[in-house]
Structure formats: C-alpha cells, structure tokens
Amino acid sequence: MKVALIQQSFKGSKEAMISDSVTKIKEAKREGARLVLLQELHQSEYFCQSEDTKYFEYAKDFDKDIEFWSEVAKDNSIVLVTSLFEQRAMGLYHNSAVVFDSDGKLAGKYRKMHIPDDPGFYEKFYFTPGDLGFEPIDTSIGRLGVLVCWDQWYPEAARIMALKGAEVLLYPTAIGWFDEDTQDEKSRQLESWITIQRSHAIANGLPLLSCNRVGFEEDKSKVLNGIRFWGSSFVCGPQGEILAQAPTDKEVIIYANIDINRTKEVRDIWPFLRDRRIDAYEDILKRYCN
Amino acid sequence: MKVALIQQSFKGSKEAMISDSVTKIKEAKREGARLVLLQELHQSEYFCQSEDTKYFEYAKDFDKDIEFWSEVAKDNSIVLVTSLFEQRAMGLYHNSAVVFDSDGKLAGKYRKMHIPDDPGFYEKFYFTPGDLGFEPIDTSIGRLGVLVCWDQWYPEAARIMALKGAEVLLYPTAIGWFDEDTQDEKSRQLESWITIQRSHAIANGLPLLSCNRVGFEEDKSKVLNGIRFWGSSFVCGPQGEILAQAPTDKEVIIYANIDINRTKEVRDIWPFLRDRRIDAYEDILKRYCN
Numbered sequence: 001m002k003v004a005l006i007q008q009s010f011k012g013s014k015e016a017m018i019s020d021s022v023t024k025i026k027e028a029k030r031e032g033a034r035l036v037l038l039q040e041l042h043q044s045e046y047f048c049q050s051e052d053t054k055y056f057e058y059a060k061d062f063d064k065d066i067e068f069w070s071e072v073a074k075d076n077s078i079v080l081v082t083s084l085f086e087q088r089a090m091g092l093y094h095n096s097a098v099v100f101d102s103d104g105k106l107a108g109k110y111r112k113m114h115i116p117d118d119p120g121f122y123e124k125f126y127f128t129p130g131d132l133g134f135e136p137i138d139t140s141i142g143r144l145g146v147l148v149c150w151d152q153w154y155p156e157a158a159r160i161m162a163l164k165g166a167e168v169l170l171y172p173t174a175i176g177w178f179d180e181d182t183q184d185e186k187s188r189q190l191e192s193w194i195t196i197q198r199s200h201a202i203a204n205g206l207p208l209l210s211c212n213r214v215g216f217e218e219d220k221s222k223v224l225n226g227i228r229f230w231g232s233s234f235v236c237g238p239q240g241e242i243l244a245q246a247p248t249d250k251e252v253i254i255y256a257n258i259d260i261n262r263t264k265e266v267r268d269i270w271p272f273l274r275d276r277r278i279d280a281y282e283d284i285l286k287r288y289c290n
Numbered sequence: 291m292k293v294a295l296i297q298q299s300f301k302g303s304k305e306a307m308i309s310d311s312v313t314k315i316k317e318a319k320r321e322g323a324r325l326v327l328l329q330e331l332h333q334s335e336y337f338c339q340s341e342d343t344k345y346f347e348y349a350k351d352f353d354k355d356i357e358f359w360s361e362v363a364k365d366n367s368i369v370l371v372t373s374l375f376e377q378r379a380m381g382l383y384h385n386s387a388v389v390f391d392s393d394g395k396l397a398g399k400y401r402k403m404h405i406p407d408d409p410g411f412y413e414k415f416y417f418t419p420g421d422l423g424f425e426p427i428d429t430s431i432g433r434l435g436v437l438v439c440w441d442q443w444y445p446e447a448a449r450i451m452a453l454k455g456a457e458v459l460l461y462p463t464a465i466g467w468f469d470e471d472t473q474d475e476k477s478r479q480l481e482s483w484i485t486i487q488r489s490h491a492i493a494n495g496l497p498l499l500s501c502n503r504v505g506f507e508e509d510k511s512k513v514l515n516g517i518r519f520w521g522s523s524f525v526c527g528p529q530g531e532i533l534a535q536a537p538t539d540k541e542v543i544i545y546a547n548i549d550i551n552r553t554k555e556v557r558d559i560w561p562f563l564r565d566r567r568i569d570a571y572e573d574i575l576k577r578y579c580n
Contacts, residue, residue, distance in 0.1 A: 114565045155445030164579045188529040192492045199489030202482045239478040275404045289454045
C-alpha cells in the first residue's frame, strides 16, 4: 500500500496553505497513494510560538474545515489524515487529528493527549489535553493509530494504540531547531526525534509515518527569533527500518510502500507482545514512585 | 564518571571466562573506570541454544559465584554488574544480574523479568520470570536501573526504573545473528536493537549502557548452526547520543564518561515526565484490548 506524506513550509495564509495541500494531494493520488498524511496544524503557521488570544480565531471554522477536507478526501478517493485546530466550546480548544475515509466519511478524530509547553512551543495556552484516549481509527485501508507531535515521545501512547489493534502509527508533527543552538545539539535533537519514533515501530511491530513541517517561521512576539522546522518526515517499517525520508530543508512529498501483513511475520518471530509483564507494570500509572 | 563495558567471546570454560573477566576488570580499573558492566551470563557459553537439563549445573554455585565477584569488586574497588545463573531451589532458576558496590558489598539483585523463547534462545526452559519487579539498585556511585537482554525491548521496564529514580540504565545482553539470514535482515536486527535501547535513554532522559557478547557459538544440539553474537556494546547519553560503541566482531573493553547531572539539564527543557497522561494509561496493564 502506497502512502504519501506532504512536508510543507508556511505560505503566508490559510488559503495558500490549503491550495498547496490540495494540489499536492492530487499529485499524491496520481502517484498511486492510498493514504495521505499532512503535517501538524497544516492550515496555518505554527502559531504556538507566542501566546495570543487572536490565534483562537483559527479554530472557529473547525466544522467547515471538516466539511472541506471531507470533500478533498472524497474527490481524490483517498484516506486523508488532517491536523486541525478545534474549537469545542468558547474558551475550550483541542489540537485534533481528523481522519477521512476515501469516500469522504469522517472516520474518526483524535485529540492530542500530551501537550507540550517549552519556550517557543506554548501549546498549553492553546490546547486542552485530549479526552478521547488513545483510540485507533478504522478506515477502509486499515486501523490507524493517529497520534500528534509531543505524543511521539511517549512509548505508552504507541503501545496502547498497538494493544487496541492499530495497524499503522501516524504522527502529524511540527518540530524544529533554534538557530542559536550548536550543530551538535541540533544533531542530537533530530536524531533523538527519529530514534524514539522508530522505537515505537520496533516495540510494537508496526509501520510508522511521521510528517513534519519544514522551513523557518519567525516568532512574531520577538521574544525568540523563530523556529527552523527540520522536516525529515519519514516512513519506517515494523523493524524500525527507514523506508523513505525527506530532507531537513525542502518541501517534498515522500512516498513509501507499507505492508501491513509484515507485522505478523515480524511479531511471530520477535514476539514482544507475548512476554509483556502486565502483572508488574502498575507503576506506569504513577506520576513518580516516591 | 568513567564506565567500562567488557565485550567477550566464549573461551571454552568457566575458569577461562572468569580469568579473562578478572584480567579485564583490573585493566578497566587502571584506566580509571568506576563501574564495570559484564555481558549476560558471562561465566559460560550462551547455553540456551538447546534445552538440556545438564546446564542447570551451571547454576548450582550461585552463592559461591556471588562471594567470588564480591571479592573482585572489593579488590578493584569498583562497582561491578554481573550476570549470573541463579539456582533458587531445586528445579527453580533465574537469570539474575547481581550488583556489587566498590567495597564488595552485595548492593542488590535483579531477576530478568521478560524471558524470551525463540529458536536458538530457549530461555523459558531455563529461567522462571523474575519476581523482584523493576527495582533500581543503590550503589555508592548512583542508583542503577539494571535490566537484562530481552527486557531491552520493553519501554515499560525502562520507564518504571526511571520512575523509581534510576540514574543510569544498564543491560547485560546476549544477542546475535544467524549466518543464514540475509545481510539486510541482519542490519535491520542490529539497528533495531540499538534503536530501541537508545529510545529508552531518550524517553527517560537517562544515560544507558548495553554490554553484549561477541563471536560465534555453535548449537551443540545441531538443530541450528549457532549464533554469531553481534557485539556492538554501547553507551549513550540522555538524548540517546552514542558516546562509545564496540565493533560487531571483536573482543574489546569500551569506555565512556557519563554525567548523571546532565539528566536534569535534558529533562528540564524536554520535560517528558511532566506531561505523562497517567490518567489514560490503564490499558498498558492489559494483555490486549479485545
């Protein structure tokens, strides 16, 4: 099954972003992709670089956005994983991934469970943590374990998706460098981001797709300079083997063929799920053991 | 703090293995190491390639083995992590890591919790799963999260050690290739083994040491040809960055300097522990969610 990841830079407006995404989804379809994964909050800039109530405007058309992307999925007859800013009520917002089946039907929604808050990534101001749990989403091409960005650092999230029968793990994401950091620090950050996600594929014997944004976005509050999103979107197989990877500095659509049936092969001979010590994992549910 | 990992091949007898280990521990001490990690079941061949009751003999001197390695730790004034075959009662055995403080005192014991059983690795015949849980071991140089081999595939194990205050993760291990596998498959296996362990360092912000055996050991039962242990023992830092790595095919002592204080630096800016959704992890305790 061919999948496509669309790695984009910000183009100045929602209209420009949508237009670019639609063009590239059509291209992915022509290339034979059956699933398209978009990057985190692909309709806008990564606005969480500063805390400003004006950005809540971006969430107000959530229902219309859903209608729009449903049409795109249907028009292209493709399974589409979007990442949208959801206004749930006045003053209550989520960072949500919405999945459409190839007939345009809303297949399911995932609300980002782990919300970061670090300099330049002030997400706790914008998004309340998800309350839908780690529930895979069924589509005509398989059961998708959709998680978002910061979730990628948590083996617990990937594990629960796997235990609930996810056949693929998918991460829309937005992560990058500060230019001020040393080259060594940048390398360690990028490598750790790739490594931890590959490890979720390995621990659970599942293919994994991670779609990141690319390019520099300035911090409009001028507190920091801005974020250089490091691209590097990738697809790996159930042994964590890289099947396709995007560059750090270019817009690109990457493609890979994933084989959901390889999970059985890999798990049958390296049967990690068989030997889990579920009798001894209770402390996982604690904040800290002191 | 300088640490040493002793990657060895099997030398035909317990006496030869012990003599080699002691010589190399002395060398590591001369080089300034304060902690030495030995490979899994370092006193013998990897006997789990076949199921034969004669190998239970190897476990009978567990108490004497403890006395012996305690002396070695004391003589060299070094923290020593050993991996021993423990006879707990007649017909009841464990794959146990025993840790000695630099004064020779038995600091603690960990009984391998996840026991594999695959062709060539028939450990379920020999070892009953550990019943001591995931408890770090306090020593004069820090709190050690000692796990063994198959445990390395389980993020749960590393996480619990971290939540209990482990300052370093350590894995004695014995893993290798079958010569019959393709080069691609061998690469995927080695890479996945390195990747999953680096991911535990990353997820928990901890340095990690993994000491594997090296060299070919034939399957005396002649069912399979044997295992070519792939060495590649390594040390990584709390961002998963490789600090030292051994070759795949040579005996070697590798050294690295680890800085336990870097954990705070790394965790303070990438605070994964802060945002864990402990309210939503309950399914981790299930075998499977169906």
